[in-house]
Amino acid sequence: MTSITTSKTPILKVENLYLSFDLDLQKGHTIRDIFVNLISHPVHSLLGRKEVHRVLEDISFELNIGEKVAIIGENGSGKTSLCRCVAGMIMPQQGEIKTNGVIQAVFSTASAIHFSLTGRENAFLLGELIFPKLSKTELKDAIEDALDFSELGKFLEAPFFTYSRGMQARLFLSVVTARPTELLILDEVYDGADEFFQMKMQNRMNKVIEKSGAVLFISHNAELVNEICNRAIVLDKRKIIYDGKNVAKGIALYKSLHVGGYKTGQ
Amino acid sequence: MKIFLRQLISLTFANMKARYRKTIAGFIWVILNPIILYSVQSVVFRKILRIDVPDYALFLMGGLLPWIFITNTLEMSIPYLYNSHNLLRGFRINPFLLILCQVLDNFFNFIVAFLVILIPVTLFSTYTHSAFYLLPLPILVLLIGIASISSLASLMNVFYRDTKFVLTFVLNIMYFITPIFYPVEFVPEKYRWVIDLNPLFYLIEAFRNAVYGYSPELFWPALAKAALVSTGLAVISYLYWSRRKNDLYYYI
Numbered sequence: 229m230t231s232i233t234t235s236k237t238p239i240l241k242v243e244n245l246y247l248s249f250d251l252d253l254q255k256g257h258t259i260r261d262i263f264v265n266l267i268s269h270p271v272h273s274l275l276g277r278k279e280v281h282r283v284l285e286d287i288s289f290e291l292n293i294g295e296k297v298a299i300i301g302e303n304g305s306g307k308t309s310l311c312r313c314v315a316g317m318i319m320p321q322q323g324e325i326k327t328n329g330v331i332q333a334v335f336s337t338a339s340a341i342h343f344s345l346t347g348r349e350n351a352f353l354l355g356e357l358i359f360p361k362l363s364k365t366e367l368k369d370a371i372e373d374a375l376d377f378s379e380l381g382k383f384l385e386a387p388f389f390t391y392s393r394g395m396q397a398r399l400f401l402s403v404v405t406a407r408p409t410e411l412l413i414l415d416e417v418y419d420g421a422d423e424f425f426q427m428k429m430q431n432r433m434n435k436v437i438e439k440s441g442a443v444l445f446i447s448h449n450a451e452l453v454n455e456i457c458n459r460a461i462v463l464d465k466r467k468i469i470y471d472g473k474n475v476a477k478g479i480a481l482y483k484s485l486h487v488g489g490y491k492t493g494q
Numbered sequence: 495m496k497i498f499l500r501q502l503i504s505l506t507f508a509n510m511k512a513r514y515r516k517t518i519a520g521f522i523w524v525i526l527n528p529i530i531l532y533s534v535q536s537v538v539f540r541k542i543l544r545i546d547v548p549d550y551a552l553f554l555m556g557g558l559l560p561w562i563f564i565t566n567t568l569e570m571s572i573p574y575l576y577n578s579h580n581l582l583r584g585f586r587i588n589p590f591l592l593i594l595c596q597v598l599d600n601f602f603n604f605i606v607a608f609l610v611i612l613i614p615v616t617l618f619s620t621y622t623h624s625a626f627y628l629l630p631l632p633i634l635v636l637l638i639g640i641a642s643i644s645s646l647a648s649l650m651n652v653f654y655r656d657t658k659f660v661l662t663f664v665l666n667i668m669y670f671i672t673p674i675f676y677p678v679e680f681v682p683e684k685y686r687w688v689i690d691l692n693p694l695f696y697l698i699e700a701f702r703n704a705v706y707g708y709s710p711e712l713f714w715p716a717l718a719k720a721a722l723v724s725t726g727l728a729v730i731s732y733l734y735w736s737r738r739k740n741d742l743y744y745y746i
Contacts, residue, residue, distance in 0.1 A: 249744040258656040281744070309743075315586050318740045332585075339584030341505070342512040349508065356504050357587055360497040404585070 237328050239410050239442045240291035240314060245323035247284040247309055283309045284320070285466040291411065296443045298453040298475060300482045301463035307446050308335065310463070311413045314444065329410025329441075332358060334417050337397035340388040347391065347399050348384040351375055354403050362407075374406035375399075377432070394422055405432050408439035415446040430456065450479050498591070506595040506602075513599065528562045528607040539675055547677060549621040549706070555611055556702030557674035563604035564640055564694065565665050571596040571644040572651050572658045579746035589742060590735070593645045601637060625708040632700035635720045639697045642727035646734055652745050653738070668694060696723045 266274070284306045291297060299307045312318045314325060315333035341353040355362075355371045362370065375384055378398045383391070391399070401417060412433065418426055433443065433456075447453050453460070453475060460478030462470035470481050514520030536554050539545045547553050571593050575582070578592055616624075651657035671688055672695050673681065681689055689695055700720040703713045 247740075249741050250738070251741075251744075257654065259654045259660050260656055262654070312743060317586050318743055334585055336580060336584040339580040341581065342508055344512045345508060349511075353504060353508050357501055358585060360501060400584075 238290040238292050238326075239328050241324075241326040242290070242314065243288050243324045243326075245284055245287040245310070245313060245320050245325070246282075247306075247313060247318065247320045248280050248282045251279040251281050282466055284313070287323070287468055289461060289468065289471055291442045291444070293442060295459050296445060296457045297459045297461055298457035298478065299444060299446045299461050299463065300453065300478055302482075302485065305463040306466050307463055308415055311335070311415055311444055311446065314411075315413055327411065331411045331413065332404050332409045333413035333415070334400065334404050335413075335415040337400040337417050338393060339400070340396070343389040344387050346385050347380060347388055347395075348375065350388050351384075351399060351403050354400070355406065358404065359407055370406040371403065374402040377406075377428075378402035394425070398425055401429055405429075408435075408441060410441050411444065412441060413444045416448070418447065418449070418452065426452075450483075453479060498588070501588075502591060502594055502598070505591060506598045509595050509599050510602070525603050525607045525610065527566070528559060528604070529610060531562060532558055532607075532611055535675060545676065549619055551615045552619055552621055552624070553677070553702075553706045554675060555608075555615060556705030557672075557698055559604065559608050559611070560636055560698045560701045561669070561672070561674050561694075562607075563600060563636070564643075564697070566603070567597050567600040567640050567644055568647060568661060568665065569658075570600060572647045572661060575648040575742070576652050576655070576746065582742070582746055589649075589739070590645060593648050594641060597637070597641045597644055621706075623708050624706065625704045625713065628704045628708075628713065629701070631717055632704055632720060635717065635724045636697050636701060639693075639720070639724035639727050642724065642731040646727070646731040649735060649738060649742065652742055668692065672698065674698065693723045693727065696720045 265272075287310060299310065301307050309318065311333060312335070313320050314327070315331055316325075317333075340350045341357075342350065345353075351371050351374065352367075355367050355374075359367060359370065378384075380395060380398060383395060388396070397417065405412070414433075418429070443456075445453065445457055457475050459473050460470065460475040461468055462478050462482050464482075464485055470478050472478065514524065532555065535558060536551050539554065540550045574592060574596050575589055578589075581587060581592070582589055647657055647661055672692055673689060678686075678689060678695075678699070696716070696719045700713065700716040703709075703716050
């Protein structure tokens with residue numbers, strides 16, 4: 229189907245990635261705050277340094293076909309930001325990201341294009357947004373397949389806002405995996421889908437991977453990570469502290485980071 | 495580009511569908527707002543305040559309808575980015591696309607409301623200084639200007655949550671200091687600078703000139719000024735977006 233990937237070229241190559249966000253939290257969340265600050269401390273608020281929040285530092289890794297990589301780390305360690313950079317949602321300040329092929333990224337399954345439209349309508353809209361290159365008929369086939377896969381049946385005609393979290397996840401994940409992709413990014417998306425559907429999704433994901441792809445997988449569920457992934461990257465304080473095939477070792481390292489927490493080491 | 499347009503059209507249609515609940519009545523409801531606002535103002539200024547402008551109905555139309563388009567679009571699009579945080583967080587979608595479909599949705603309402611008012615007004619009037627065939631030009635310029643202000647303010651609203659309140663307040667004041675229900679000639683020379691500094695005035699004036707008081711000597715310079723203002727706004731908006739687009743994901 230897709231001609232791009234040969235076994236030699238990596239699907240993803242990230243080099244020396246640095247990312248930070250500009251915060252003007254110190255200046256306030258509202259225009260009123262800015263106004264008040266400007267009047268009460270004019271010098272400080274005009275000359276005051278802008279606060280920079282550093283998120284990722286010197287991140288480099290490569291991803292090859294067939295790799296299912298778990299990205300593990302505490303909240304705020306930069307997992308999601310890293311994936312957003314890879315997905316092209318955020319532009320890093322420094323560094324290079326080279327991708328080879330189509331990327332699909334899902335960061336939340338609780339989102340609809342329009343909550344008052346039906347599940348089916350949302351699925352088609354979503355399809356149009358994430359598979360822009362498909363023709364009308366190809367898109368229709370792909371989405372109809374995905375809708376079958378989701379097994380939502382008559383609920384598809386109900387407005388999206390009536391859906392439970394699990395149903396939202398089913399619809400969303402079905403559509404996203406409707407076509408094989410070179411790189412699939414899943415950021416804590418299994419929460420909410422029932423176990424039965426998780427199994428089903430895993431089979432589908434394996435198929436996606438078989439068709440020459442790789443997966444970046446973020447989850448706090450150690451068991452699931454262990455089961456699905458064949459490589460782990462552990463992030464701590466903006467940096468990669470472990471990158472290797474031994475997923476269990478990665479998880480253990482991650483758990484050992486909670487010094488003084490309720491669980492230390494293994 | 496082609497893909498972007500296709501997505502934009504589907505998304506705008508979906509937007510309208512969701513907004514009007516798929517009924518004609520829902521659509522009438524939306525365009526009722528400008529029509530009522532126009533009718534009331536037209537009667538008040540003509541019959542009660544007795545403003546001395548010939549063919550006032552047509553004059554008011556040329557200023558008030560683009561003004562309503564501006565304010566309605568801003569009202570809808572400013573909170574939209576922040577309110578769509580679930581969607582923006584969920585997967586890769588161009589945030590600018592979301593704003594633009596709000597603008598287009600309102601644009602469609604504006605055109606329909608304009609036509610609905612225009613037909614009876616021109617039927618009962620013998621006014622001849624209009625150049626309706628030139629309207630697409632100022633409308634395009636107006637559209638670009640509004641899209642720029644909307645996207646700029648909508649992104650600001652993510653960082654400063656009271657942007658929409660501040661802007662509503664500013665717009666309320668602007669309504670009085672922009673020549674919408676009075677001609678710019680009514681403004682005394684020494685206060686003209688207030689008008690000259692008002693970007694919205696330029697955006698509206700070219701439109702009005704094609705509807706009311708058209709003459710080539712007035713229209714083309716007005717259009718050129720409007721185009722200049724629109725381009726300026728687009729550049730400012732673009733610069734702000736390229737500087738702060740990343741931070742959007744941190745704040746939502």
